[in-house]
């Protein structure tokens with residue numbers, strides 16, 4: 521069986537280094553908001569090309585904290601792609617704000633920049649871009665709109681650690697960004713973790729305080745905060761793995777390139793990006809997910825399973841069709857719905873072997889619906 525994602529194998533490569541950094545935390549006896557957080561936050565800020573990085577408990581909290589720190593609430597509207605993972609939207613509704621769902625571009629699966637302006641109202645406060653599947657969003661038009669209407673740009677970078685737009689990394693493309701270090705992400709820890717990156721010093725300080733019970737000094741509370749911190753052990757593990765992130769992303773690109781050049785099946789739609797071929801603009805994509813589409817998705821998934829290949833669906837049901845958001849049940853978002861009906865994620869990770877990738881392609885090319 522070729523696994524969709526072999527997390528054990530991914531972390532085993534760095535076993536000795538991870539062991540010794542965890543031992544260091546145990547030896548030192550300091551488990552929260554210590555040296556490891558400082559070291560990793562500095563390294564990750566430098567990696568993204570921003571001034572500040574604040575470690576938090578998970579990716580959802582990172583987005584939630586950004587919205588809280590800006591003070592967006594009640595009827596404030598935040599623009600967000602309709603086909604994102606539900607966490608982007610939860611962060612908005614947890615603050616009482618209204619998500620304004622925008623259809624994606626059927627080719628890139630990222631927010632369609634041409635559909636944003638007509639949805640901007642006097643209540644709009646921010647645009648949340650999501651670099652879905654690891655591909656950096658086309659920012660140009662969105663940056664112009666944000667300037668024209670005085671909106672904040674919040675990046676959901678949970679799937680795109682290390683991706684570049686022009687010469688900047690995700691995390692540095694808007695006003696503030698939320699990352700997740702969930703184990704399966706391109707940079708993942710051994711449990712939950714996340715961070716916020718920004719160049720805004722005041723925002724960084726506010727987020728730091730809100731994430732620590734709203735406290736700027738010990739026992740001095742200036743906000744009604746929450747508790748959302750990155751464990752020292754997780755920061756230590758992340759600091760080990762960050763050194764290898766660019767290499768891992770490069771291996772993902774090689775696999776994606778092989779898939780794109782060798783999958784030949786009229787029933788299968790390969791990922792596209794603005795240069796027609798992902799390889800041409802290859803640094804903009806870190807291939808968190810390699811998603812193909814087909815009209816007979818469930819049959820293809822079953823066929824692959826029978827042939828020893830594990831796949832996944834990101835995601836089977838769009839947020840507006842979830843019970844949690846039944847108020848949207850009548851919304852019609854045909855592009856989003858088409859993507860969710862037809863999308864399928866192939867195995868993708870830096871530890872897939874050439875043999876495995878070749879076998880996956882061979883089996884896909886034999887599929888005869």
Ligand SMILES: *Cc1c(COP(=O)(O)O)cnc(C)c1O
Nearest residue numbers: 578579580605607608678700702
């Ligand atoms: C994983 C993910 C999140 C949430 O991250 P957690 O650490 O699981 O809370 C948010 N947005 C997107 C797009 C994600 O893929």
